Amino acid sequence: MRKPVIAIDGYSSTGKSSISKIIAHKLGLVHLDTGALYRGITFFALKNCTSTDGNIDLKNLFQRFKEINLEFKQVGDELVVFLNGRDISHDIRSNEISQQVSLIARQKEVRDFLLEMQRSIADKGGVIMDGRDIGTIILPNADYKFFLTASIEERTNRRFLELQKLGMETESETVRKNLIERDRIDSEREVAPLKKAHDAIKIDNSNLTKKQTIELILSHIS
Ligand code: DC
Numbered sequence: 001m002r003k004p005v006i007a008i009d010g011y012s013s014t015g016k017s018s019i020s021k022i023i024a025h026k027l028g029l030v031h032l033d034t035g036a037l038y039r040g041i042t043f044f045a046l047k048n049c050t051s052t053d054g055n056i057d058l059k060n061l062f063q064r065f066k067e068i069n070l071e072f073k074q075v076g077d078e079l080v081v082f083l084n085g086r087d088i089s090h091d092i093r094s095n096e097i098s099q100q101v102s103l104i105a106r107q108k109e110v111r112d113f114l115l116e117m118q119r120s121i122a123d124k125g126g127v128i129m130d131g132r133d134i135g136t137i138i139l140p141n142a143d144y145k146f147f148l149t150a151s152i153e154e155r156t157n158r159r160f161l162e163l164q165k166l167g168m169e170t171e172s173e174t175v176r177k178n179l180i181e182r183d184r185i186d187s188e189r190e191v192a193p194l195k196k197a198h199d200a201i202k203i204d205n206s207n208l209t210k211k212q213t214i215e216l217i218l219s220h221i222s
Helices: 016-027 035-048 058-063 095-105 108-122 134-138 152-165 172-188 210-220
Strands: 005-010 030-033 070-075 078-083 127-131 144-149 201-204
Touching: 005 016, 005 134, 016 030, 016 127, 016 210, 030 078, 030 108, 035 058, 035 070, 035 078, 035 095, 035 108, 058 108, 070 108, 095 108, 095 172, 108 127, 108 134, 127 134, 134 144, 144 210, 152 172, 201 210
Parallel strands: 005 127, 005 144, 030 127, 144 201
Antiparallel strands: 070 078
16 A cells, blocks of 8 residues: 655744654654755855855855755664765754755755755655645645644744754744744745645644644544
């Protein structure tokens, strides 16, 4: 039997990736955190494509796509993102990347560059992919689509704790501002904006634990 294709979209820090990872494990699916791809491009750009003022030079980045080899490799039971052979899964969680990634993700050139890679991973089925445009653009024919939201207070708390666990020093207010700004840029961009697919199931998990959110999603999957 063909395994399902599941799309999970939603706002930053609604738990999309960690929830998708657990569901993948339970259902025997591959989990792809597509945000890691945009973060990976941002990481490359900050290392290789900045102008003298320190800002990312987008034209330069677009000319250098052929130098970017982003791959997901199985490490233990996780798919870990590698850039040109180097595990960047930790580096891409930094505040610097979080502050720049929406600028990168709103570029049509970047989205086109990553489109086919994402679609080809889902070709064989058996995949749960989380992001912002999975149900609308990348996998419009997904078998199941979910759209996660939560209050900004709850999301700030979650992200703050996540960064603390990673040993990254930050202020709660910095995290809050970054989330609001990212949501704004992601929702207002012209290309593939963050929005609920018309046929996605919306879940507000402000008052749900991770376990309850997972159970709710699973209750919709037959
Ligand atoms: O899920 P995340 O916070 O790691 O995503 C990082 C950024 O990438 C976020 O600001 C939105 C963008 N993104 C996107 O535009 N489309 C996706 N499918 C996934 C992420």
